[in-house]
Amino acid sequence: MKKATLSLAVALSLTALAGCQSQEVAEQVSPASIASSQQLSFAQFSTQFIDELWKQAPTWALYSGYHKYDGVLKVPNDASRAEAIKFNKQQLSMLQAFDRDSLSANELIDYRLIENLLKRDTWEITKFKSWQWNPASYNVAGGFAQLINEDFAPLDDRLRSVLARMENVPAYYSAARENINNPTLEHTQLAQMQNKGAFSVFSAELLAQAESSGLTSDEKALFKTRFDAATQSINEHIAWLGELVSKLEKEGARSFRIGEALYEEKFSFDIQAGMSAKGLYEKALADKSRVQGEMAKITAKLWDTYFDTPKPLDDNKATRQLIDKLSSKHVKREAFVDEVRAQIPALIKFVNDKQLVTLDPKKPLVVRETPEYMRGFAGASISAPGPYEKSSNTYYNVTPLDAMDDESAESYLREYNHWILQVLNIHEAIPGHYTQLVYSNESPSMVKSLFGNGAMVEGWAVYTERMMLEEGYGDFEPEMWLMYYKWNLRVIANTLLDYSIQVKGMTEDEAISLMTEEAFQQTAEAEGKWRRATLSQVQLTSYYSGYREIYDFREELKAKQGEQFDLKAFHEQFLSYGSAPVKYVRQLMLNQ
Structure with a gap:
């Protein structure tokens, strides 16, 4: 997701459906x-x-x-x-x-x-009608990048598809400008930035590939003509977006907040959780207090190990101080992507040794720097192949920190410190998103594989974080559990944040305060999450919603089966139903 989802990396929207x-x-x-x-x-x-x-x-x-x-x-x-x-x-x-x-x-x-x-x-x-107010929904780069970068067919065949596809790029952007009406400033700014990233796809290297390929001379000439027209239209669109941004900044823009009625409708379609968005919000409020209480217990246990001064009477203040102390242990900024890459083998070994779920070594996972046209939304994501290309690479996209100033980079690294970076890799890779999406592609039902439910996909990744620690990952180190709870609190805060911003009118200052003071996040992470919450709706609730449903179902099944419960069997049966909503997977497993 994506996420994911299913970033994944592709939003499963049919807005552009057409055909005779x-x-x-x-x-x-x-x-x-x-x-x-x-x-x-x-x-x-x-x-x-x-x-x-x-x-x-x-x-x-x-x-x-x-x-x-x-x-x-x-x-x-x-x-x-x-x-x-x-x-x-x-x-x-x-x-x-x-x-x-x-x-x-x-x-x-x-x-x-x-x-x-x-x-x-x-x-x-x-x-x-986001096709009117969200200019960021218009960007051709992703489809072209998929053709150029994925080795699913001979290069000449893929270049011919690029050639055919380029024909409509000018008309595509012309239609986009006709569609855009009363947009939000935030989505317009994102569109401007991401469309600039399109030139990492429409590059001199692509032209050179075409020139040295097996295309005919006529095809090569047409390729150059269409390439020039496409890049010109992208540049024109970027310039138009720039003018639009300036106008919106001066004259004001539509609010990014969608309000309660639309939010509940979108929640019903996207999450399919069997409860209302308001109901999930209230459940998250209660869980926030519970998790803060668990963190306070660990803080009391560890305080004398790290401090010579008395522990503050305010539990949240004490927890914040301990987290700040521990967060100084992190990787160097220039080694961030390399460290992510280096941790994957250890996660694979742990899952295999503990027999938590079967991993297929024939399904490649490639850690790479996030492509430029995908940056600006999330710092880490998974781009997975579809069920028609099960053997293709799954990409773990990690955004390097070279665009950040020193202060922002340090804040980001403290957020993704020694312990939380491991939890992130569990979530995104092993046995989180990567593993779930490999299983999803093997589902006998193409419908369940293709039309995946974001709450199930994200919920599984969040579930695996706790499951791995329960099974001994990190050797039950209290520091690891403290940081896990901090991470889990962020999942809970995501739901509180998204609902409060979109429905209750939460301000940026209030949102930053919630994330930094009550969820113990670093300022850079909180600012990034605020930005994300202004650019999406409902998706941030999928993590908590899916996690609670999966974890609660597992505990229900454990109580029902007693000593007969087998964790690996539960995982593999649960994953066998593709990416169907958890409530439906639960029905199938209980009815067997």
Whole structure:
């Protein structure tokens, strides 16, 4: 996520859906024909739905490892949105013709996932309308980078897809400018920065690759022409965004806050947790106090080891002092990415030695510096291959600190200190996101693999942090547990922060105070999280929501099975259902 998710690194949005095939499908298979003659089983419908979806969403298909439409770049204009709505309605009608009572438990979950996907996209286009106020949703770099950097086909074939795809870049950015209306300042600034990063993809190196490739002379000439037109259109768009930023700074801009009604609707679509956003917020408030209490106990135990002075009576003040003392133990700024890379083998060894979950050594994990066009949102993320390319690399993106001044870098390193950096690597890599996404690709249900639930994906990564410490990672060192609780408190604070900012009008000063004074975060981390919370909605709640559901379900199953409970078996069965919402995975596992 991404995250993730599923950053992952790709936002699974169908806003750019378009295509003429949807009408053809509706004519071939009507809802009546499904209901009356059952010409399609649900499995056949699911397969056909995915096939038709990729015609409508070729960039999503590319990220998922389906390469039939790699050369297609959809233009996000009025016509494409109309076609998207039409496609959604047709597919939803076909879906709802099935008798849900006749579906298996597995099929019913797939039904719900497809239904949620189609309804969410229509809601996004017609009501949420971020295509109007979020300029950062327009950036062609990611799809081109996927074609250039992933070795899924011979270079010449991939360059021909790049060539075809470049044709629509000018029209794409022209449509983007037509769409953008009353945007937020924050999203406009992000769009300006990230589109500048597109030139790490549209580079002299790409031109040189094309020139030295096996393309014909005519193809090479056309490649150069389209490359020049694409880079010119990107530059024009960046300049336009710059003027827009200046205007918004002077005249004022739309608020990034979406309000309670839209927030609850988006929460329902994105999290699928079986509770309201307000209910989760209230649960997080209670958990904040509980975790602070656990940290106070550890602080009391460790105080005399690190201080000669009496412990302050205020527990939070004492905890803050101890964390500040311990946080000075961290890697050097120039070694940050290398240290992340060096820790991965130790995590693999621990998981294998403890037999916590089976890891596949044939599925590569590559730690790399975050590509420039992806920077500015999160400091670490996973870019995973889709289920069509299970053997391709998973990238652990880590942003180097060379763009920070000395003060900011030191604050960041204190946040990701000796202990928390290990927790971060558990979360992002082993056995967190990387491991879960490898398993997700192996799910027999393509629907569950492709239409993953962000709360399950993020929740699993958060769950593994505690699980690893419970199993002895860090040798039960109290300092490690203190820092884990600090990290876990950040997950809880994410929910409090996101809801409070988007719904309750929390100010930046109030947000920074919550993160630094009550969640013991460093200033640089808190400032970055504030920025992130102004650029996204609901996603920050996915960590806590998914974690609580997974951990509570595990404890429920342990109580039910007693001595028969097997942790590795639980993990592997849980992960076998792809990235389905936790509430549905729970149903499947309890019904077996």
